[in-house]
Amino acid sequence: MAVSLGPLSDPRAELTLTEINRELQLQLAKNKQDFRDLTEKFLVIRSQARELTQLRQTLREGKDDSVLLKQHLKDLLTHNDLDNHQGQGFREQLTEGHRLAERLARKLSPATSQPPQRPLTHRDKRAVTPAV
Template identity: 40%
Template structure:
């Protein structure tokens, strides 16, 4: 059984979206800053234009209304900027949670891989012991069925460790054909 270490399609899509989002975020921030600067310049220009046109006919009420309007726009501008910063902070929190989640998942996968390596090593040692006779006279007398059953158990343990979600092969579940043939041949002896 081959276990792929690469990301799953949905994870690839999520990673692509995150990369695109990450790359476009500075451009968006720069564009927003340019928009704010233009808006502020527009308001200053509007005030200068108003003052230039009204230089001779100075009307206090008109000027007062324009100043109130400018102050209101500046306040709204600051509120928008603060709301944007709060939104970015929340988004960063969400990414942080996502990173921690992936970190935990990666740790679990590493542990599972190590357990699979350990089980594979045990199976390899057991099979080498079966194939290497200790003493020629004594090796003939061993109960081969018990040793093969132990090999099957170790192989089943290895499959269980390397399967997604640690799915156990129990009596109700379908076993691989090679496993069934080996078990049948052991029991028939």
């Protein structure tokens, strides 16, 4: 008793199935590569989004510092107590203005490999302030 396998037993059909299989494997390989490419692009975009968020925070902090510095300098320039300008109080205000300006400059300058600076000590303050 002979069993007929139908059109699949035809040698042309076998060739067609082989071609379809080969084509599907090529398409699968291309889709896998496309997926890897999209994953890489997604990771780059996510990294850039994090960086932009950090930059936005730095700008916000810089703006806050610039407002503090502006107010400090305005207070310093409009201060009417001349005796205070002659003494230690004036030096302390200048030192604070200098500290605020340095902090603002650090925040707004490009990131460097330098560690954050320590706060000014009393000895540093005397070196920064001009002798009156």
